[in-house]
Amino acid sequence: MADQAKAFKRLTEAEALRALYIDFEGEKDREPVLLGVHRRGRGARPFVQQDVLDETFATVAGSSLTLHAVIAKVVIRAESRDRRIVAWSEHELDVVRTLADDDPALVARFEARFGNARGIAERWRNKCHAGDKPADGRLVEYLALIGYAVPDEAAAGRVGETIRILRDRLERGLPLTAVQQRRWDDLLEHNRHDCAGMRRVCLRAAREMEAAEAG
Numbered sequence: 001m002a003d004q005a006k007a008f009k010r011l012t013e014a015e016a017l018r019a020l021y022i023d024f025e026g027e028k029d030r031e032p033v034l035l036g037v038h039r040r041g042r043g044a045r046p047f048v049q050q051d052v053l054d055e056t057f058a059t060v061a062g063s064s065l066t067l068h069a070v071i072a073k074v075v076i077r078a079e080s081r082d083r084r085i086v087a088w089s090e091h092e093l094d095v096v097r098t099l100a101d102d103d104p105a106l107v108a109r110f111e112a113r114f115g116n117a118r119g120i121a122e123r124w125r126n127k128c129h130a131g132d133k134p135a136d137g138r139l140v141e142y143l144a145l146i147g148y149a150v151p152d153e154a155a156a157g158r159v160g161e162t163i164r165i166l167r168d169r170l171e172r173g174l175p176l177t178a179v180q181q182r183r184w185d186d187l188l189e190h191n192r193h194d195c196a197g198m199r200r201v202c203l204r205a206a207r208e209m210e211a212a213e214a215g
Contacts, residue, residue, distance in 0.1 A: 008090075008114060008115060008116045008119060009115070009116050009119030009120055009122075009123060010115070010120065010123075011084065011086065011115050011117075011120050011202055011205075011206050012206055012210065013203065013206040013207045013210055015083075015084045015115075015206070016084075016086075016199070016202045016203045016205075016206040016207075017040075017203065018040070018081065018082070018083045018084070019083055019084040019085070019086045019115065019199070019202070020037055020038065020039050020074060020077060020078055020083050020084070020085050020086065021037070021038040021039075021086050021087070021117070021195045021196075021198045021199045021202070022035060022036065022037050022038075022074065022085060022086070022087050022092055022195070023035070023036045023087065023088065023092070023191055023194045023195050023198070024091070024092055024095055025159050025163070025187060025190075025191050026054075026159075026160075026163065027160045027163050027164060028160060031053065031054070031067070031095075032053055032054075032067070032095060033052065033053060033054040033057055033163055034050060034051070034052055034053065034054075034057075034187075034188075034191060035050070035051050035053060035070050035074075036048050036049070036050045036191040036192060036194065036195045037049045037050075037051075037074055037077075037195070038192075038195035038196055038198070038199055039077070039083075048191070048192045048195050048196065050188060050191060050192075051064075051065050051070045051073075052064040052065070053065060053066070053067050053070060056167055056170050056171060057166070057167075057170065059170060059175075060166070060170070060176065060181075060184055067095070067096075067098075067099065068099055068102065068103060068106070071096055071099065071106060071110060072106060074110070075106060075109050075110050075113070078113050079109070079113075083113070084113050084114070084115045085110060085113045085114050085115065086114075086115040086116075086117050086120075086198065086199075086202060087114070087115075087116070087117060087198075088116075088117045088118050088139050088194070088198055089116060089117075089118045089137075090116055093110075093111065093114055093116075096110050096111075115202075117139075117198050117201065117202050118137050118139075120202055120205050120206070121137075121142050121201050121202070121205055122137065123205075123209065124204075124205035124206075124208060124209050125142075125145075127209060127212055128205075128208045128209065128212055129145065132145065138156075139156075139194060139197060139198060139201070140155075140156050142201045143197045143200075143201065146200060146201060146204050148197045148200050148201070150193050150197065151189065151193070153186045153189060153190075154186060154189040154190040154192070154193045155190070156190065156194075158183070158186070158187075158190075159187055159190065162183045162184070162186070162187050163187070165180065165183070166180055166183070166184060
């Protein structure tokens with residue numbers, strides 16, 4: 001168990017290159033509405049698969065899936081190509097663990113491949129960038145450290161508010177206004193950049209950590 005906890009915060013460059021980077025979006029203390037999964041597409045082109053997990057938002061996305069179905073899909077994809085599953089913190093792991101009563105085997109398979117990107121980034125920061133540490137452990141601070149630019153419309157801070165506004169509208173059976181649709185599109189873009197930016201941080205961290213340890 002101790003070895004597994006240690007592995008949560010370690011990632012080789014080869015693992016970082018192949019990994020699936022996941023990010024839930026939702027409101028605090030509620031089940032997530034969306035899961036984004038970043039993986040390599042054809043060639044080197046990145047791709048983020050986004051699945052809605054809340055039936056209320058199915059009309060916006062065109063469909064919705066259960067948390068179990070989405071996590072099973074992620075785990076099968078990871079196992080088929082021997083990939084790690086990486087999230088910025090253990091929040092995603094805690095969400096998956098809510099499935100333990102229904103499918104403990106699936107949770108165990110997810111845990112066996114899980115990596116904590118923030119833990120990886122903090123080890124890299126302490127070893128390679130001790131004089132230029134981010135102010136806190138937020139992903140946005142690490143994106144700034146590596147010079148990853150996030151468009152204004154994809155910036156953090158509006159996800160919970162956006163979901164509350166849209167949920168109220170959709171639960172009343174009303175279509176989204178043009179402004180509300182734009183907010184949904186911005187939320188999707190935010191999720192894409194969280195996944196893609198996390199991958200960029202992990203690749204940089206793994207590469208520099210391996211070089212430092214080899215030297």
